[in-house]
Amino acid sequence: MHNAKFIIHNAKFIIRTRDTFFGVWGLSLVETGVAVERAVRAPRPAIMTKGLRKVYAIGAERVIALDCVDLRVPKGQICCLLGTSGSGKSTLLNMLAGLEKPTRGSIVIHGKRVDRLSERQLAIFRQINFGFVFQSYNLLPTLTAVENVALPLAFKGVGKSKREKQAVDILKSVGLGDRLDHKPTQMSGGQQQRVGIARAFVAKPNVVFADEPTGNLDTKTTMEVMERMVSMTKARGKTLLIVTHDMEIAGFADRIVHIRDGNIDGDQALNDK
Ligand SMILES: Nc1ncnc2c1ncn2[C@@H]1O[C@H](COP(=O)(O)OP(=O)(O)OP(=O)(O)O)[C@@H](O)[C@H]1O
Numbered sequence: 625m626h627n628a629k630f631i632i633h634n635a636k637f638i639i640r641t642r643d644t645f646f647g648v649w650g651l652s653l654v655e656t657g658v659a660v661e662r663a664v665r666a667p668r669p670a671i672m673t674k675g676l677r678k679v680y681a682i683g684a685e686r687v688i689a690l691d692c693v694d695l696r697v698p699k700g701q702i703c704c705l706l707g708t709s710g711s712g713k714s715t716l717l718n719m720l721a722g723l724e725k726p727t728r729g730s731i732v733i734h735g736k737r738v739d740r741l742s743e744r745q746l747a748i749f750r751q752i753n754f755g756f757v758f759q760s761y762n763l764l765p766t767l768t769a770v771e772n773v774a775l776p777l778a779f780k781g782v783g784k785s786k787r788e789k790q791a792v793d794i795l796k797s798v799g800l801g802d803r804l805d806h807k808p809t810q811m812s813g814g815q816q817q818r819v820g821i822a823r824a825f826v827a828k829p830n831v832v833f834a835d836e837p838t839g840n841l842d843t844k845t846t847m848e849v850m851e852r853m854v855s856m857t858k859a860r861g862k863t864l865l866i867v868t869h870d871m872e873i874a875g876f877a878d879r880i881v882h883i884r885d886g887n888i889d890g891d892q893a894l895n896d897k
């Protein structure tokens with residue numbers, strides 16, 4: 625960055641000097657210098673893909689799950705991938721989250737080319753940077769709510785008493801202070817998903833991925849769960865990527881990216897946010 629600034633500073637100096645000799649031509653160069661400077665200073669996006677493609681082969685048959693996806697998600701955005709069943713939403717989310725390798729194209733997350741990482745590097749990158757909320761909650765059945773939520777902190781090497789305190793605090797913040805020692809089967813679906821949300825956010829990941837997070841919940845609980853997820857994302861200034869086919873869920877986002885037949889079919893900012 626320092627080097628870039630130094631180069632731009634000198635380039636602008638030379639351009640300005642030439643400007644006095646070359647009039648209008650020099651002016652256009654000054655503008656170019658300013659444009660380059662802006663580009664260098666622009667914050668890195670949370671997620672950036674170029675030409676992302678995924679082809680599944682089943683015997684002789686090929687399924688183009690994703691065709692050619694260019695997507696840029698700024699840091700701090702709540703972005704929804706909206707599309708009908710089979711449009712490629714989960715495929716896209718799974719590739720961004722490093723759960724599947726693309727057939728072609730690049731994925732950069734917080735400056736890192738995740739499609740080029742080895743399995744081991746990916747596992748570490750995911751632990752540090754990502755949180756996940758699943759439709760089926762994916763809580764470990766033998767662990768209590770506190771133990772489930774403390775798990776990502778254990779992977780990060782946080783000591784037992786510290787991680788339990790953080791797990792208790794975040795569970796209280798999602799309204800589960802009276803269910804701390806309950807196991808998943810001893811909780812309702814909405815309560816289990818709130819444990820899932822607490823687990824996704826407890827280690828303060830940069831990006832949370834949520835695939836149909838309210839798919840198993842009734843309408844009232846869906847609204848509660850979405851509100852919790854949005855407020856946690858905003859309070860921490862992090863990025864949230866939600867996959868859904870439900871327009872009402874999409875309404876919680878800052879932006880809706882429409883997915884159709886493996887491509888981006890529309891990109892809509894929700895200005896009331
Ligand atoms: N492992 C796989 N092997 C072969 N084809 C697959 C595989 N996973 C997905 N597909 C195909 O890729 C396409 C996109 O699937 P994907 O799961 O991304 O859709 P989706 O938009 O998430 O749908 P839904 O809303 O039903 O979850 C579908 O046609 C699907 O059949």
Ligand SMILES: [Mg+2]
Nearest residue numbers: 713714715835
């Ligand atoms: Mg899906």
